[in-house]
């Protein structure tokens with residue numbers, strides 16, 4: 001019997017993209033650890049079966065699953081999130097072009113666009129995410145790409161995503177969005193009107209803190225151009241890592257459901273605690289991003305950041321007393337993680353850049369895992385009151 005066409009998201013996570021006929025009957029797709037495959041009469045270089053060309057059965061299954069999840073025509077997996085981001089940017093920008101990006105990007109992306117792109121003669125300007133009126137004035141005749149993130153790091157803001165799409169369409173810009181923090185569960189960029197969706201699959205997509213991977217999702221003909229750039233730059237994902245990512249993605253829906261629920265409970269707890277001076281979580285009605293999150297996303301995500309009385313010294317004490325979350329960078333895994341972003345993800349930003357972005361040195365970022373929400377809150381309580 002043919003598979004029903006209208007699969008819901010939760011069903012796509014399991015069934016979309018799986019090989020049409022099971023390979024030797026295998027329910028879980030086997031790992032094709034072969035760098036090259038027998039020549040089968042291909043006429044296009046990109047069709048030759050070779051790991052760097054991202055077209056082994058492990059790649060193809062993942063590409064189809066990812067495209068189905070975000071309602072797009074095509075997807076590619078890459079060797080890391082940064083590989084997805086740099087490959088996408090280098091596909092659409094050349095010497096003499098101008099990139100417009102919002103001002104609180106992931107640290108690695110911010111550093112790349114500020115310090116590496118200018119070496120290729122590409123100009124970059126940043127806009128204040130909170131002030132859409134300011135964006136249009138920064139578009140120049142040579143602006144080619146506008147770049148944003150669905151949920152910003154580490155302040156967990158959701159900007160006016162509709163205005164980004166409108167601006168891009170009005171000026172003929174390629175719109176790119178880093179959808180890592182939302183994951184396909186909360187937001188489908190291509191359906192919303194963005195051209196290119198990017199992921200660090202290291203985070204929620206894989207979800208198990210055991211590989212580094214990335215993804216680029218979009219429609220033809222953009223994806224054909226990106227495929228060619230990726231095949232030249234060589235940021236391909238090894239089939240074994242493809243397999244782990246594929247396995248991890250099957251639980252994406254249920255992981256996100258639990259993580260979002262835990263994050264909401266934790267944000268409410270922190271919001272009501274006398275030692276906590278501020279909480280950043282768009283699920284709180286008082287949060288400035290609440291309306292945007294409600295309008296654009298299917299949930300509020302599982303990242304929370306907050307500050308405690310007593311500055312950096314006290315923030316470090318609280319983090320040191322936490323029993324469950326492991327203190328490190330990265331996010332989106334089944335286990336809770338905490339970090340002070342200025343020490344890790346944002347350590348490349350100088351003092352002026354930090355203050356411009358509104359990131360305090362004492363800010364604690366909490367990536368909420370799938371543990372018992374009650375246990376995580378009990379732990380936070382003892383750490384704050386210790």
Ligand SMILES: *Cc1c(COP(=O)(O)O)cnc(C)c1O
Nearest residue numbers: 080081082106180200202212213
């Ligand atoms: C981690 C991260 C990246 C970089 O991804 P890697 O897989 O580490 O290369 C990019 N964007 C966001 C939002 C991230 O959290």
